[in-house]
Amino acid sequence: MSIPLVLEVNTDKPLQLQIFDQIRNMIFDGRLKGGDSLPASRMLSEQIGVSRNTTLLAYERLLAEGYIETKPSVGTFVSRCLPDETMQLTQPILQKDKKAKSNLPPVRFLGPVQRVFNPNRADIDHDFWIGRPDPDSFPLHQWRRLIAQQLLRLGTRLTEYGDPAGYYPLRQAIADHLGPSRGIITSPENIIIVGGSQEGLNLIARLLQGPKTPVILEQPCYQGAAYVFESYNALIHPIPVDRRGMLIDQLPNVKNAICYVTPSHQYPTGVTLSLNRRLHLLEWAARTGSCIIEDDYDSDFRYQGAPLTALKGLDGQDNVIYLGTFSKSIGAGIRIGYMIVPSGLIKSACRLKGLMNNGQPILEQAALVDFMEKGGYSRHLRVIRRRYEQRRDSLVEALKRNFGDVDLMGLRGGMHLTWRLPDSFPSPKTLEAIALRQRVGLYSLKSAAAVDFGATAFSKNLIALGYSSLNEKDIHEAIDGVAFGLEQYNLENRSVN
Ligand SMILES: Cc1ncc(COP(=O)(O)O)c(C=O)c1O
Structure with a gap:
């Protein structure tokens, strides 16, 4: 048998690719059907006047991609089950019947939209x-260079899974940064890299929030936190805020609660939780066996006076989960945040992080390490x-x-x-x-x-x-x-x- 191939010589397209494309097109448009036999490579080479090696290479690729199959001592045939066919629609797309009732499972998440950007x-x-950071503040040139360098350096890390807790050198760089800047002494083993503090909040809710867990929130409170806890049907206790932060003396006398606070710059009022109240809050957490979530979202920016040590830096009993983010200092688009987790929770938190998404993308984490270690970040x-x-x-x-x-x-x-x-x-x-x-x-x-x-x-x-x-x-x-x-x-x- 022969097949009608026409090869062009005045083109950059290699002959083997022309043969491959033309045979594949004949299969697609039905001129060659599943089970049809193809000429032997030697015969085809003679027919079209190319070296046998050229036809062999084209056949090898058709074989590797599943368009043809060989039967030893019998010949070469068009595959009966084509790879692309399985990916192409064989039926016309059905018009959606607007009146048809959905028989999908009922949606369990009925939460509102979180307003992270202005729709107007x-x-x-x-x-x-x-x-919202200054749009011109993103360190574009440095970031481009660091990403390009890491693309060459990371090697197999780009194709393999890593530690779900995050890239160890980044966890080390964060631990080194937090000592002098926030008074927090921690080790990389207690740090998990997350896709922004928002993921950290979800992880904590899933880790600690049971059906009866009291959840204590500032009033008013950051929407991103309130909506997460509400989505797990929280028993919410709102505690008002005044000029010195959350009114700690109004904390309820409950056991094993979760208490979310933004001590350095309360969201949204901007007030700072006083040192006295910080100490009382820690004492309350230790007494009631509760966990404090300290969301330190914008503490990189301090203009007057020395910053108060973070709650986590005062946390002798290990009751505080600290959330930090690079969304404000670099940009929300890079989606890198981190949490410092008490030793008693870290193993389960790492397992859960693995379950959620097997860890964050390595490239940006590695670029960030260089940015932090070479002084660019400071x-x-x-x-x-x-x-x-x-x-x-x-x-x-x-x-x-x-x-x-x-x-x-x-x-x-x-x-x-x-x-x-x-x-x-x-x-x-x-x-x-x-x-x-x-x-x-x-x-x-x-x-x-x-x-x-x-x-x-x-x-x-x-x-x-x-x-x-x-x-x-x-x-x-x-x-x-x-x-x-x-x-x-x-x-x-x-x-x-
Ligand atoms: C109180 C508070 N926490 C955290 C964040 C940052 O969230 P993410 O790290 O997920 O970008 C924001 C962002 O606006 C915020 O206002």
């Missing part, structure tokens, strides 16, 4: 969205700290210039502050709408990824303003715009009344 961004020129932190401090100062200045004696909180660190509106002002929600008309995004707590379990006198009337992603000129322009919008609003409402 297109309508906004200047956005005080909370916790330099980067110094630059953005200074930049954010200037932005914070500009925001304070712009608010004072436009609104006089403003009541602000959360100035000592972080990437946002809160502003308590005077009684003469419209509500935070209304001010948010007024600002939006001026194409400025500023946020009532509810819109600022916070959950308030019934606003307290303290959390009422607060506006949150993230300043890290806006330059100084934009900050002044934006606040001037809000002041103008508010004036217009007051005029309109006065004339209505």
Whole structure:
């Protein structure tokens, strides 16, 4: 038998590839069918005038990819079961019947959407969205170089599974960093690398939260944490916050609770948990056999005074799980966070991390080690700290210039502050709408990824303003715009009344 192959000579395409493609196309379009016999390689070579080696190579590839099969002493045939055929749709796609009832299992997760970015961004020129790093701050050139170097260096680590707890050198670099920066003495063995603190929260809930476990949250609280615990049907005890953080004397007298706190810069109010309350909280945890989750999300940014030692650094009884993230200092897109886990929980936590996803991608972890060890990370932190401090100062200045004696909180660190509106002002929600008309995004707590379990006198009337992603000129322009919008609003409402 012969098959109609036409080879081109004036082309860069190798002859063996032309033979392979043409035979494969004949199989696809049905000119060759499953079970059809193909000419022997020697005969085909003579027919089309190429070396036998060329046809052999083409046949070998067709064989390796499953398009043909050989029967010893009989011949070569088109496969009856083609590889690509199994991947191609043989039936036309069915139109979905809109009235048809789903017979899928009922969805068990009914949680709300977590607002990690602003859905109205297109309508906004200047956005005080909370916790958003300066888009120009990403260390692009260094990161590109480090990733390229690691791609060459990592070798088989790129094709193999690693320790689900994360790349050991990164855990070591984090342990080295946390001593001087947060007063935490820990070892890499207690550190797990996670896909952002959000994964850490999920891991903790799955590890520790039973049907009757009391879960204590700050009121108001970070949405990302509240929603995770709620999704496991938590028995939530909200504890109000004042200017010195969570009201520790209101902690319930319960056993084996989980208590989530943001001590260095409370989310969303920005207040710092006082040292006295830190010590009482630790004492309560030790007494009640409870676990504290310390979410230290933006503590890389501290502008006034020495930072208070992290709760984990004061945790003599090993009751604290510490959550850290590179989402603020480098960027949320790299999805690298970490948790420091008490020795009594670390084995189970590592097993669970393996079960969840077998660990984080190695490439970014390895690049981050180099960034941290060669001094790039500290330099980067110094630059953005200074930049954010200037932005914070500009925001304070712009608010004072436009609104006089403003009541602000959360100035000592972080990437946002809160502003308590005077009684003469419209509500935070209304001010948010007024600002939006001026194409400025500023946020009532509810819109600022916070959950308030019934606003307290303290959390009422607060506006949150993230300043890290806006330059100084934009900050002044934006606040001037809000002041103008508010004036217009007051005029309109006065004339209505
Ligand atoms: C209180 C709090 N915790 C943690 C995070 C960071 O989460 P992740 O590390 O998952 O990006 C944020 C981000 O905005 C936050 O506000």
